[in-house]
Amino acid sequence: MIIQKEETLNEYMQQLAKKAAFSIGYPFATDFNYEEIYSLFRFPLFNLGDPYMEGNYGVNSFKMEREVIDFFADLFRAPKNNYSGYITSGGSESNLYGLYMARELYPDGILYYSSESHYSVPKAARLLNITAVEVCSGKNGEIDYDDLLHMMKQNRHLPAIIVANIGTTMKEAKDDIPKIKSILQELLIESHYIHCDAALSGAYLPLLEKDAAFDFANGVDSIACSGHKFIGSPIPCGIVVVKKNNKDHVSEYIPYIESVDSTITGTRNGLSSVFLWYAIRHFGRDGLLKRAEESLYLAEYTHQKLLENNINSHRNDMAITVTFEKPSDSLCHKWQLATNSECSHMICMPGISKEKIDSFIAELVNEKKYNDAVLQS
Numbered sequence: 177m178i179i180q181k182e183e184t185l186n187e188y189m190q191q192l193a194k195k196a197a198f199s200i201g202y203p204f205a206t207d208f209n210y211e212e213i214y215s216l217f218r219f220p221l222f223n224l225g226d227p228y229m230e231g232n233y234g235v236n237s238f239k240m241e242r243e244v245i246d247f248f249a250d251l252f253r254a255p256k257n258n259y260s261g262y263i264t265s266g267g268s269e270s271n272l273y274g275l276y277m278a279r280e281l282y283p284d285g286i287l288y289y290s291s292e293s294h295y296s297v298p299k300a301a302r303l304l305n306i307t308a309v310e311v312c313s314g315k316n317g318e319i320d321y322d323d324l325l326h327m328m329k330q331n332r333h334l335p336a337i338i339v340a341n342i343g344t345t346m347k348e349a350k351d352d353i354p355k356i357k358s359i360l361q362e363l364l365i366e367s368h369y370i371h372c373d374a375a376l377s378g379a380y381l382p383l384l385e386k387d388a389a390f391d392f393a394n395g396v397d398s399i400a401c402s403g404h405k406f407i408g409s410p411i412p413c414g415i416v417v418v419k420k421n422n423k424d425h426v427s428e429y430i431p432y433i434e435s436v437d438s439t440i441t442g443t444r445n446g447l448s449s450v451f452l453w454y455a456i457r458h459f460g461r462d463g464l465l466k467r468a469e470e471s472l473y474l475a476e477y478t479h480q481k482l483l484e485n486n487i488n489s490h491r492n493d494m495a496i497t498v499t500f501e502k503p504s505d506s507l508c509h510k511w512q513l514a515t516n517s518e519c520s521h522m523i524c525m526p527g528i529s530k531e532k533i534d535s536f537i538a539e540l541v542n543e544k545k546y547n548d549a550v551l552q553s
């Protein structure tokens with residue numbers, strides 16, 4: 177029995193290593209090393225309730241969780257005395273939480289999101305029973321501002337809840353907050369809530385831009401980010417930063433845990449907070465910035481190399497995502513490329529090497545040459 181278990185595990189590990197060697201389509205950083213904190217796996221490390229209130233369960237990581245929230249609140253220029261948040265299970269839960277705040281504030285609000293928004297956004301609207309309107313997107317993946325104006329005009333008597341994509345899933349397009357705000361102003365919609373879905377770009381754009389247009393200083397109300405994407409973690413996780421006064425609306429004291437229930441899930445995993453805390457301490461702001469610059473450099477390198485080889489490719493400004501014409505199913509499968517009807521993409525996450533990019537492009541070019549030759553014969 178024991179031998180069987182070892183064999184099965186070994187086989188599984190080998191398969192996993194092979195798969196990991198060809199994973200370039202998903203936005204997961206791979207340059208992390210958490211060996212120093214492996215011994216934490218011996219503990220039932222769980223965070224129950226609000227990270228800002230120590231309850232009666234002591235085997236938690238609230239202190240680190242709060243430090244991670246502080247780091248992101250600072251990055252997102254959240255109001256110093258009015259921010260809160262927690263470490264979620266991922267960007268999807270962070271979106272759900274941001275929209276939960278919005279729904280509590282504006283129960284009759286209409287949610288506007290773009291056709292390029294992540295599927296967790298319309299799903300959150302369904303879960304929260306918010307009336308939602310899908311707005312068209314432009315070719316680069318950004319929301320279509322004329323359509324947004326048109327849609328909002330029809331409901332201008334109702335509060336507006338807007339999800340701005342700060343890096344769409346497929347093309348990493350960023351919606352323009354100042355433009356969205358000027359539409360709200362033009363339509364005289366005073367009751368509004370802007371939630372930013374910054375699952376991928378949220379963790380690095382503010383390091384590169386002094387005045388990241390999507391942050392609290394620019395008038396947004398909540399920001400969602402994934403932790404296992406740019407920062408990197410073996411467990412999916414996310415960060416959500418909201419305004420404290422909005423969170424207070426949904427908080428309820430639970431005598432049993434001697435704490436406040438202000439999160440979506442009950443018992444939350446405490447490891448993710450430590451991983452994120454460790455990564456932030458390990459890399460520091462400068463190290464994270466360096467990783468972002470390397471990713472941007474590799475994305476531009478990839479984009480140019482594809483164009484040089486006559487492969488249609490697109491890269492949005494400040495994006496680490498490169499889209500290109502969809503290759504064969506077998507290449508998509510081998511390199512685990514996320515693909516829609518239009519295109520595939522690769523994401524130059526920290527941990528990907530130039531050599532890996534080169535081998536992928538070589539296969540892509542060979543396939544194109546072969547297909548072109550077949551077409552001509």
Ligand SMILES: Cc1ncc(COP(=O)(O)O)c(C=O)c1O
Pocket residue numbers: 265266267268269271293294296341343344345373375376402403412413414
């Ligand atoms: C723009 C965007 N939002 C939200 C999510 C969901 O994040 P998670 O997979 O961490 O739940 C993703 C995931 O790819 C995403 O690309």
